[in-house]
Amino acid sequence: MNTTANDLKYWVGFNIIPGIGRVKFSQLEQHFGALETAWQAPASELKRAGLDNGIIDEVVSWRSKIDLDAEMGKLVRYGVQAITFHDSVYPARLKEIYDYPR
Numbered sequence: 653m654n655t656t657a658n659d660l661k662y663w664v665g666f667n668i669i670p671g672i673g674r675v676k677f678s679q680l681e682q683h684f685g686a687l688e689t690a691w692q693a694p695a696s697e698l699k700r701a702g703l704d705n706g707i708i709d710e711v712v713s714w715r716s717k718i719d720l721d722a723e724m725g726k727l728v729r730y731g732v733q734a735i736t737f738h739d740s741v742y743p744a745r746l747k748e749i750y751d752y753p754r
Contacts, residue, residue: 661720662687663736668723669714671707674751679703691715 666672666680666687683701684690690701698708727734735742 659687660734660736661724662691664723664727664734665691665715665718665720666711668718669710671710676703676707691720 666677672680679702680690680698681687684693684697690698693701695708695712698711699705703711726732737747
């Protein structure tokens, strides 16, 4: 499975938000399925996804400050290829460690 360009911008966005580590990221992905849905979710739905109030406040605050298209533009401008652990090119050995990069 490979991440689509649309999905990738939400991965990038959530990775900018402080406090969203591997566990919280997995909670969002499991609850919402699509990260775009998680990005647009109201605080009450983030709570149902299992996030605590502090992280919910961070998500709500930060996502209004993050221009996802601009962040993707920065990756292109600097020649950075972002990949996720769902991508076939993600290093298999990284998945073997507890807190692997998401």
